[in-house]
Amino acid sequence: MEIIGEKINATRKNIENAIRERDASFIQDLVRKQAEAGANYLDVNSGMPLYPEEEADDFAWLVPLIQEVADIPICIDSAYPLVIETALKLHQGRAMINSVNGDPKSMESIFPLAKQYECKVIALTSSREAGIPSNSTGRLKVAEKIAKEAQHHGIPLENIYFDPLVLPLSTDHKNAAVFLETLREIKASLAPARTISGLSNISYGLPKRKRVNHAFFVLAVECGMDAAILDPTDREIMAMVPVTELLMGKDPDCAEYLIAYREGRFNI
Numbered sequence: 410m411e412i413i414g415e416k417i418n419a420t421r422k423n424i425e426n427a428i429r430e431r432d433a434s435f436i437q438d439l440v441r442k443q444a445e446a447g448a449n450y451l452d453v454n455s456g457m458p459l460y461p462e463e464e465a466d467d468f469a470w471l472v473p474l475i476q477e478v479a480d481i482p483i484c485i486d487s488a489y490p491l492v493i494e495t496a497l498k499l500h501q502g503r504a505m506i507n508s509v510n511g512d513p514k515s516m517e518s519i520f521p522l523a524k525q526y527e528c529k530v531i532a533l534t535s536s537r538e539a540g541i542p543s544n545s546t547g548r549l550k551v552a553e554k555i556a557k558e559a560q561h562h563g564i565p566l567e568n569i570y571f572d573p574l575v576l577p578l579s580t581d582h583k584n585a586a587v588f589l590e591t592l593r594e595i596k597a598s599l600a601p602a603r604t605i606s607g608l609s610n611i612s613y614g615l616p617k618r619k620r621v622n623h624a625f626f627v628l629a630v631e632c633g634m635d636a637a638i639l640d641p642t643d644r645e646i647m648a649m650v651p652v653t654e655l656l657m658g659k660d661p662d663c664a665e666y667l668i669a670y671r672e673g674r675f676n677i
């Protein structure tokens with residue numbers, strides 16, 4: 410399981426302030442905390458400045474600042490190719506792009522960058538034309554179109570991480586079921602492509618959100634989720650990683666489980 414730390418996201422007010430004020434130590438502290446907690450990538454989103462040029466300036470400041478303190482790649486979370494390219498030029502090692510979608514314009518601008526910089530790409534199973542399809546058949550169709558186009562650009566499928574998109578249960582009680590079914594179908598028909606998800610949206614509008622998020626995480630792993638965008642400093646959900654892998658039959662001799670135990674990762 411690959412963990413993408415979600416905390417450097419300017420949709421949270423204190424992060425937005427830190428970025429606007431260029432508060433380096435605040436950001437670097439969040440980098441260290443997530444790296445120490447076991448993140449394999451750090452998602453970085455600088456919010457929605459009015460102009461992409463402004464967002465590109467944010468990334469030009471953020472990328473070296475982050476890489477100065479942690480040796481883990483960045484997951485560049487932006488809607489603008491200009492911003493993504495700016496970040497890729499400064500990034501050391503192989504980054505992840507968050508994201509491409511099924512729009513021809515999105516694929517035409519993102520795939521050449523992914524090819525040139527040899528990075529991984531998160532692919533949302535949505536497009537302007539299809540929206541977010543309400544069922545797994547529709548989402549799989551978008552995924553298949555993206556997979557075909559990626560290969561056309563010479564990008565190996567194992568570098569594509571499909572995100573079946575989590576919508577809140579509070580707006581439709583079938584939203585988790587549709588998501589899980591889509592995960593399973595993508596794994597079945599597009600392997601070696603990988604899957605990823607930002608889970609927390611599932612519980613939006615409900616009380617005791619973490620209770621829902623943790624159970625949802627386990628179900629998603631069972632359906633073939635390879636990577637998750639979450640808060641790695643949440644010890645409860647991080648403890649679910651070795652437990653779930655053990656239950657899935659992926660931990661010979663229970664070795665990783667026992668390491669996690671000895672390291673105190675189950676002492677919450």
Ligand code: THG
Pocket residue numbers: 415416418421452486507508531572574575606607608609610618619622638640
């Ligand atoms: N897919 C992809 N990218 C994504 C998402 C996704 N990027 C953004 C988002 N979803 C994942 N990132 C965040 C970042 C911050 C928060 C939630 C998701 C957040 N959460 C609250 C907090 O920390 O205060 C509350 C968290 C909670 O209650 O659990 O700010 O789906 N490709």
